[in-house]
Amino acid sequence: xxxxxxxxxxxxxxxxxxxxxxxxxxxxxxILEPDHDxxxxxxYKGLILSGSPALSSQDEFAMNGDIFTGGVPILGFCFGHxxxxxxxxxxxxxxxxxxxxxxxxxxxxxxxxxxLSKEETVWMSHGDAVVSPGDMEEIGVSVxxxxxxxxxxxxxxxxxxxxxLQFHPEVDDTPNGKKMIENFVLKICSCRKSWTxxxxxxxxxxxxxxxxxxxxxxxxxxxxxxxTVAAVxxxxxxxxxxxxxxxxxxxxxxxxxxxxxxxxxERQGLLNSMEFIDASRKFLSKLEGIxxxxxxxxxxxxxxVEVSQDLIENSSEDxxxxxxxxxxxxxxxxxxGSKHANRIKTHxxxxxxxxxxxxxxxxxxxxxxxxxxxxxxxxxxxxIPSEFLKRHPFPGPGLGVRCVCSDGLxxxxxxxxxxxxxxxxxxxxxxLGAIPIKSVGVKGDLRSYEFTATxxxxxxxxxxxxxxxxxxxxxxxxxxxxxxMFGLKELPEFKPRRAYITPDRLQLLRKAxxxxxxxxxxxxxxxxxxxxxxxxxxxxxxxxxxEIIVLRPVRSERGMTARPYFLSENFMRxxxxxxxxxxxxxxxxxxxxxxxxxxEWE
Ligand code: XMP
Numbered sequence: 001x002x003x004x005x006x007x008x009x010x011x012x013x014x015x016x017x018x019x020x021x022x023x024x025x026x027x028x029x030x031i032l033e034p035d036h037d038x039x040x041x042x043x044y045k046g047l048i049l050s051g052s053p054a055l056s057s058q059d060e061f062a063m064n065g066d067i068f069t070g071g072v073p074i075l076g077f078c079f080g081h082x083x084x085x086x087x088x089x090x091x092x093x094x095x096x097x098x099x100x101x102x103x104x105x106x107x108x109x110x111x112x113x114x115x116l117s118k119e120e121t122v123w124m125s126h127g128d129a130v131v132s133p134g135d136m137e138e139i140g141v142s143v144x145x146x147x148x149x150x151x152x153x154x155x156x157x158x159x160x161x162x163x164x165l166q167f168h169p170e171v172d173d174t175p176n177g178k179k180m181i182e183n184f185v186l187k188i189c190s191c192r193k194s195w196t197x198x199x200x201x202x203x204x205x206x207x208x209x210x211x212x213x214x215x216x217x218x219x220x221x222x223x224x225x226x227x228t229v230a231a232v233x234x235x236x237x238x239x240x241x242x243x244x245x246x247x248x249x250x251x252x253x254x255x256x257x258x259x260x261x262x263x264x265x266e267r268q269g270l271l272n273s274m275e276f277i278d279a280s281r282k283f284l285s286k287l288e289g290i291x292x293x294x295x296x297x298x299x300x301x302x303x304x305v306e307v308s309q310d311l312i313e314n315s316s317e318d319x320x321x322x323x324x325x326x327x328x329x330x331x332x333x334x335x336x337g338s339k340h341a342n343r344i345k346t347h348x349x350x351x352x353x354x355x356x357x358x359x360x361x362x363x364x365x366x367x368x369x370x371x372x373x374x375x376x377x378x379x380x381x382x383x384i385p386s387e388f389l390k391r392h393p394f395p396g397p398g399l400g401v402r403c404v405c406s407d408g409l410x411x412x413x414x415x416x417x418x419x420x421x422x423x424x425x426x427x428x429x430x431x432l433g434a435i436p437i438k439s440v441g442v443k444g445d446l447r448s449y450e451f452t453a454t455x456x457x458x459x460x461x462x463x464x465x466x467x468x469x470x471x472x473x474x475x476x477x478x479x480x481x482x483x484x485m486f487g488l489k490e491l492p493e494f495k496p497r498r499a500y501i502t503p504d505r506l507q508l509l510r511k512a513x514x515x516x517x518x519x520x521x522x523x524x525x526x527x528x529x530x531x532x533x534x535x536x537x538x539x540x541x542x543x544x545x546x547e548i549i550v551l552r553p554v555r556s557e558r559g560m561t562a563r564p565y566f567l568s569e570n571f572m573r574x575x576x577x578x579x580x581x582x583x584x585x586x587x588x589x590x591x592x593x594x595x596x597x598x599x600e601w602e
Contacts, residue, residue, distance in 0.1 A: 002194035002203075005029040005185055006044040008036070008063065010052035010079050016330055016558065017170040018048055018077070018181070020371055025182040026193030031333055034063035038070065046073040046189030048181075049080025051125075051168060073161035075112075075184045078126050081155070081164030088157055089134030098124035098150060102142040104167065105149075110139040110156050112163050112183050116176055122153075123173035126166060130155065142166065161188055197381055200374065204366050208237045212322050212364050218244045218312050219324030221274075222396070223253075223261035225389055226367065227326030229379040233366040234324055235270045236382065243273040244321075246311055251280025251506070252300070252398035255514040264388060279307045283400075287501045291405035293440060293449075293602030296501075300397040305353065323357055325349050327365045328375055330558060372558075392531035393559065400501065401602040402535045403509050408498030410436040418451045418478040425475050430455045430468050433491040434479070435548070437537050439601040441480030442594065450480040454588070456488040462566040462589060469591040481597045483550060483588040486572050492541045499538030505547070508582060509536045512549045515578045519571055520553075529565045530556035535601050541586070549579055552590040554599055562594040 005022050007029055009015035015031045022029035029048075032041070041047060047067070068074065068087045076084040082092045104122045106113050122142065130152040140154030153166040163184065169177025185191045217234055221227045231245055245265070249258045258276065265271045286299050312321065327349040349365075357363050367375050376389045395401060415436050422432055433454045441448040453472050455465060462484060469482035485491060499505065513534040520526040532553035539546055551572075554562035572587065579585045590597070 002028045002199055003045045003189075003191035004043075005046050005048060005189065005191065006032045006036075006041060007048045007050060008032055008034050008080070010034060010050050014050040014052075014077070014168065014170060016333070016371070018050055020373070021170050021178055021181045022048070022185055023195055023371065023374065024178070025185055026195050027185045027191040028195040038064050038066045041067050042070045042072055044072060045191045046075070046185060048184070049074065049076035049083055051078030051080060068160070068162070071160075073184070073189045074163070075188075076162075076164045077168055077170065078166060079128075081166050082128060082130055084157075084162050084164040085130045085133055085136060085152070085155060087134075088136045088162070090130050090136060090152075090155075091132040091134075092128050093131045094128050095131070097127045097129075098142065098144055098166075099126075100124065100145075101173065102144050102150075102153075102167065104140050104142050104153060106140045106154070108137060108139040110154070110163070111187050112154075112156065112165075112180055113139070114183050114187065115179060120176050121174065122165075122167035122169070122177070123171045124167050129166065130164075136162070136164070140165075163188070197377065200370070200378060201381075203369075204233055205237050208234070208364065208366060211361065212238060212242075214242070216242050216244065216321040217324045217364060218246065218321050219326075220308055221245050221247050221261060221265075221326075222394075223247070223257050223264075224326065224394060225372075225379065225391060226328050226375055228261070228264065228388070229375050229382065229384065230324060230326035230366045231265075231270065232268050232379070232382050232384060234364075235268065235273070240270075240273055243270070245270065245274040246308065247274060247276050248304070248307055248311075249276070249278045249280055250283045250300070250304070250398060250400070251503075252283060252400040254394070254399065255510045260388075264384070268384070275311070277307065277311060279303070282307065284501065284503065284506075287400065289500055291407050291500060293401065296400055296405070296602065297397055300400050304396075321362075323354070323363045325354075325363060325365045327368050329369055329371055332365075332368055390527065392526075392529070394531075395600055399506055399509055399513070401600050402513075402533055403501050403505055404437060404439070404535060404537045404601055405500045406437065406496055406498060406538050408496050410496045414478065415451060418453075418476065421475075421477040422453060422472070422479070425472060428468070429459070430457045430465075431489075431491050432472070433494070435483070435494040435537065435539060436496040437539070439481050439597065441592075441597045443480065443596050448480045448596065450478050452481040452483055453479045454483045454485050454491055454494070455591070456485045456491055458489060460486075460569040460572070462564070462591065465589075466564055466566075466591045466593070470593075473592075473596055481590065481592045481601075483548075484591050485548075486587040486589060487576055488586075495540040497538045497540045497545055505536065505538075508547065508585075509534065509549075511582060512536070512575075512579060512585075516551055516575060519574055523568065523571050525553075525565070525567070525571075528555070529553045530559065530562065531599070532565075533600055535590075544584065546584055546586055548586045548588050549575075550588045550590050550601075551575065552599065552601075554594070556594075556599065559599060560594075562599050564589070564591055564593065 136155040142153035
């Protein structure tokens with residue numbers, strides 16, 4: 001059993017980042033809730049308390065104080081730092097806000113800072129601060145860019161091996177944060193470096209051997225990185241006669257997607273165990289005449305379950321098959337696990353039917369404890385080509401949620417209000433308008449479904465455009481997305497147009513998606529971005545039917561938040577030329593960050 005570190009999750013996005021960094025130091029880390037059983041917590045070699053969006057006084061996040069006397073080394077970041085200081089009699093006050101870069105000035109010896117300079121750049125993001133350290137020793141102060149010194153930014157209590165850091169060592173903006181985490185897990189907690197590719201593979205082999213060696217395993221493979229790596233692992237450790245992979249073409253796939261999956265399985269020697277089903281007619285006929293995004297998602301999800309259930313029933317004579325899935329660690333934690341993580345969506349691997357099978361011990365998930373990067377490394381070790389492993393994420397419902405539909409009607413009152421509110425915004429060099437199409441966003445952790453503003457300007461400058469988009473988000477009502485209309489000097493009036501998912505629209509979207517992705521490779525920017533949904537919007541312009549093709553390239557931290565990635569003017573021009581060849585379509589760039597927009601439009 002490898003040595004383990006527990007990361008206590010007080011919410012926000014930090015816990016997974018911390019666990020990732022611990023694992024990069026070669027030590028296995030798991031995410032646990034603050035109210036986890038204290039006896040169980042004592043079986044870990046060390047604990048790391050995460051930051052939190054909560055203020056330090058909120059009881060909701062309280063953990064059982066007994067853990068502080070349990071003899072387990074503890075390190076806290078930000079909120080976690082304040083919790084440790086409180087235990088030691090320190091005082092926290094809502095003052096001393098620091099956001100962004102600061103310098104940590106190390107003021108005393110600490111094993112946490114071994115191998116570091118006397119001054120280190122660190123990343124701060126806090127409103128509360130420790131104002132008296134109780135019986136902890138100050139080991140560092142922080143100096144903000146304007147020279148202000150903040151006391152007690154790093155504290156320790158050597159006898160109990162407790163350490164607290166006000167800043168965030170887990171983010172890349174703290175360049176030597178990794179070293180501090182390494183010092184904690186390897187030197188202070190004395191963990192062995194035992195989380196390696198070999199231990200990962202051994203752990204997976206053991207878990208598969210125990211549960212599934214003699215059982216039939218049925219697994220749906222989409223062509224995504226996770227399900228492919230999971231399938232290849234099953235192929236490595238289980239007898240091939242027990243494996244039954246199914247690939248369903250929903251008709252909502254990208255160009256050549258199914259052909260590529262089949263070719264990859266052939267190269268991996270798994271093609272004999274694979275069944276290919278073309279269910280595109282079924283999916284498309286169920287989506288006829290549907291425009292509401294949630295309804296579309298539900299139909300696609302239900303049809304998936306329906307088609308796979310039919311297949312599974314037909315493919316296994318006995319009831320005792322096990323379902324294989326490519327679930328990875330964050331999917332598991334975000335849907336079922338953490339009370340405090342924002343529940344953005346229920347992952348398709350955790351719908352009620354599957355939860356029931358998990359309870360019965362009938363689900364096998366070889367990569368359920370791994371992060372994406374670990375899955376990619378493992379895939380590479382297993383001989384899966386790197387072009388495949390580096391592919392951008394693609395959502396389960398596929399192009400179904402990127403082919404935006406409309407009943408051709410718009411709640412006029414509502415749309416007029418949006419236009420009125422946009423009219424009050426000072427626009428400088430920009431033209432500002434709106435399109436009668438809504439999309440999904442996230443405001444204050446809640447789903448929003450609102451209209452889209454459009455901007456254009458003489459000069460192509462997406463960076464200025466995104467600054468202006470933020471002004472729009474601040475002042476406009478009923479808007480959660482802003483589009484830069486490429487190549488336009490004036491904004492035409494966009495009218496709604498009735499359009500649903502049809503083979504023709506999908507074909508156009510598929511072509512645009514392929515062209516846009518080819519351009520990402522050609523311009524060598526593919527690896528700089530997290531993903532680039534290509535979306536189509538039905539509108540009428542000057543009485544003529546048109547589609548707006550939207551490019552939505554983003555940089556992102558695990559898809560939870562996102563910022564637009566600015567494409568060059570040449571890129572957009574090449575894309576525009578290619579679109580004009582296929583019809584009179586307009587090209588747009590999505591300037592919205594997440595929040596308030598989501599990455600996908602639906
Ligand atoms: P949003 O649109 O919520 O997307 O900002 C965040 C990330 O999740 C992906 N996504 C999905 N992935 N099934 C999936 O497997 C889905 O239903 C789904 N919806 C969104 C999205 O592509 C982005 O990476």
